[in-house]
Amino acid sequence: MKPSSIFIIGVAGGSGSGKTTFAHRLFEALGTERCCVLAQDAYYIDQSARFDYDGGSVNFDHPSSIDFDLMGAHLDRLKQGNTVNVPRYCFKSHMREAETTPMVPKAVVVVDGILVLSQPQVRCHFDTSVFLSIPEEKRFQHRLRRDVEERGRTVEGVHNQFFTQVKPMHDTFVEPSKNHAEHLITDYTVFDVVLSRVAAMVPR
Template sequence: MKKSAGTTIIAITGGSGSGKTTAARRLWELIGKENCQIISQDSYYHDHSAQFKGDGTVNFDHPNAIDFKLMADHLKKLSQNQPIEIPIYDFVTHTRKEKTIRVEPFPYIIVDGILILSQEILRPFFDFSIFIDISEETRYARRLKRDVEERGRHPDGVKIQFDSFVKPMHETFVQPSKHFATHVSYDNQSLNEMLADLTKNLLSK
């Protein structure tokens, strides 16, 4: 893989509810929005509409649910100073919308997602990678609050989904990927310090 000398790609990952999206936005602000762009794993779900026509259930936490090949192709293009067209996934119809989001190359690209470090096809693109290692209890509490307050979910349904899909996929794919991280954070204080130090290091070059 040949990367543009001016492109730095940073992965921020961890389990559902670990705070990775908040961390990605914080780093985006620290580096400067004019110099940085966030790419989310959630944009790359496959079309799953067929499974929802009957009683099928989709495991959105399994790598097979996501088009990592397209994601890798996009990271390659960005790293070679080429623009990309990011899909927009419709979580109501479980399809990709016809409209896409055009993203121009930036000096810094932040990639956010629970499974990104588990994928061998993506890891070569990351110059830095942060794994946020937060306890299951904290992650579940955050997910429960989000799903009930923001998505109108019933607490029982959130618990069933967590136990049936989120937890086993975390143990199988997400947690083992910590091994590939260049930085690991275990609490908010260390995470904030890590983001500040990384920003200082990046912008001093």
């Protein structure tokens, strides 16, 4: 893949806003031959030595919990047409796994994560970007359901984490980063409209 032909799209928004759904819908619309998705969640720093209990002291929503320097370096390599080895993070053990996942650059790379627009070393690689600015109550209910059903967490732990860590970090780092987005979704009624608009921007 020639570097000049690679188009990188950043998709951000609060936890539970639907950003991952947007990223994967975009991936489906563009097709597996043309598109791949790079998730911020893969770049968590190993927290196993610090993790105390579900909803405890480890703040997973602070930028310092993510290796954004590595993520930015990987985006630079993908933009240059090079394969990268994406880390794997286990949300049950809170460890970075020994194995990595090779990612071969496609014509379109969709980058999904709550903080990707807040970090200049990541944001500088985006050709366009989307931010989902969804009300807090909707985001909390979505996160509660996901974390309990998919990540084996407790209702109490999810609630404590959301209101002591997720909300403050959202207000401080995530929501202000929407100012860097080219496309803004504030209501799900425009979800498909923005999806089509972004897909149409991708060079053929």
